[in-house]
Amino acid sequence: MLEALLLCSFILPLLFIFFRPKSDAKLPPRSYPLIGNYHSIYANRHRLIQWTSDAVHNSPTLTAFLRRPFGQNRVITGNPAVVEHILKSNFSTYQKGLNSHNILFDLLGDGIFNVDGDQWKLQRQLSSHVFSTKSLRHFVEHVVDTELNERLLPMLTTAAANDTVVDLQDVLQRFAFDNICKMAFDYDPACLTPSLPHATFAVAFEDAIRISTERFHTITPLIWKIKRVLNIGSEKRLKEAVSEIRQFALKIMNEKKQEVDDTSSIKTVDLLSRFVSSGHTDENFITDIVISYIFAGRDTTSAALTWFFWLLWKNPAVESEIVKEINGKLAADGSVYDEVKEMVYTHASLCESMRLYPPVPVDGKTATVDDVLPDGNVVKKGIIV
Numbered sequence: 001m002l003e004a005l006l007l008c009s010f011i012l013p014l015l016f017i018f019f020r021p022k023s024d025a026k027l028p029p030r031s032y033p034l035i036g037n038y039h040s041i042y043a044n045r046h047r048l049i050q051w052t053s054d055a056v057h058n059s060p061t062l063t064a065f066l067r068r069p070f071g072q073n074r075v076i077t078g079n080p081a082v083v084e085h086i087l088k089s090n091f092s093t094y095q096k097g098l099n100s101h102n103i104l105f106d107l108l109g110d111g112i113f114n115v116d117g118d119q120w121k122l123q124r125q126l127s128s129h130v131f132s133t134k135s136l137r138h139f140v141e142h143v144v145d146t147e148l149n150e151r152l153l154p155m156l157t158t159a160a161a162n163d164t165v166v167d168l169q170d171v172l173q174r175f176a177f178d179n180i181c182k183m184a185f186d187y188d189p190a191c192l193t194p195s196l197p198h199a200t201f202a203v204a205f206e207d208a209i210r211i212s213t214e215r216f217h218t219i220t221p222l223i224w225k226i227k228r229v230l231n232i233g234s235e236k237r238l239k240e241a242v243s244e245i246r247q248f249a250l251k252i253m254n255e256k257k258q259e260v261d262d263t264s265s266i267k268t269v270d271l272l273s274r275f276v277s278s279g280h281t282d283e284n285f286i287t288d289i290v291i292s293y294i295f296a297g298r299d300t301t302s303a304a305l306t307w308f309f310w311l312l313w314k315n316p317a318v319e320s321e322i323v324k325e326i327n328g329k330l331a332a333d334g335s336v337y338d339e340v341k342e343m344v345y346t347h348a349s350l351c352e353s354m355r356l357y358p359p360v361p362v363d364g365k366t367a368t369v370d371d372v373l374p375d376g377n378v379v380k381k382g383i384i385v
Helices: 002-009 012-019 039-045 045-057 080-089 098-107 115-128 133-161 168-185 200-217 222-229 231-262 273-278 283-297 299-314 315-328 344-356
Strands: 065-066 074-077
Touching: 039 045, 045 065, 045 115, 065 133, 074 080, 080 315, 098 200, 098 231, 098 283, 115 273, 133 168, 168 200, 168 231, 168 273, 168 283, 168 299, 200 222, 200 283, 222 231, 231 273, 231 283, 273 283, 283 299, 299 315, 299 344, 315 344
Parallel strands: none
Antiparallel strands: 065 074
16 A cells, blocks of 8 residues: 555556556657656566567667656667676676665675675685685585485485475475575575475575565665554565574574684585685674675576576477487486586576576676777766666
8 A cells, every 4th residue: 555655656557547558668769758658668677588688789889878757768689798897807896785675674684695795705715615626526526425225316216106296496405495594604594305394494495585686676666665564464564574584594603603713513614614714703793694605506407407406397309418428428427516517408408498597687786987888888886787
């Protein structure tokens, strides 16, 4: 009700009555006073990724300008030279920015995906040790191998034998969740067990991500901020979900602190152990780290794998080639870490799958100074790219 009243105050319903938004609106979208392209944004809210991709492809420079209400303009680009300019060559110029930090703070806090500068550098430096070749090899040969052979494959084998329908995305989310928790925290949540236990954490995580993302799409931040102050609607659910998530993260942190104190019980030097051992004992800081890495490792991996297997199902000839390559490369001792490097066709298939269905299709940055992009487009300070 509150959101409807706020929209009324901006006269949006009248505009919708007169212009009747359609999801097949032509590109580039038409811009109106005050609301900019919001007419088209709203009409395509169920397919924003495809719609913005179309806008980029219809631009000669592969860079498009999106005019949001009240001057909240955006630059959207798929130009490889521009992407490199933003994410690599001028990394310090384009930061996550205050807008993104505020929107995601309730969920991610000051975790690595929601900070810039020294905070980001510190977390990245400590994280890099976990993603070294030696650590990844140990992860693949022990953690992933165990999760595959003792949980995932037996479950799928049983389902196939009994002709049982399974929700593959749910199964792969559980698989990814167990893996990232083991790798980053040396903690086994055991979500991928035959009973497929109902995890309140997983539901809370889904809700928190969805509501946090919806904040980006509101006509003005004032809407979700008022709802948060009044603790109503989606913001009330976000608060409840974040509370559940932080309780879970706090449980992991406390167990890790106890383990670090008793050095004889430490089995592996995981990510969380490094943070705790480095002297960072602030509960909020540590829980932010736990949540950020679950956020990074759960949905990205499961989304990539779900689309990959769906595409294999649609392309049986490709599936046959992959199976042929795998059977030809596996070592006699069953070790696959080195052999997968030689699986060129399988690697290419995974890359193509992620090109068609990117696990992370959008990455937003904020310009800290005026800049000129490699394609000649001008970006003003404070603009989100």
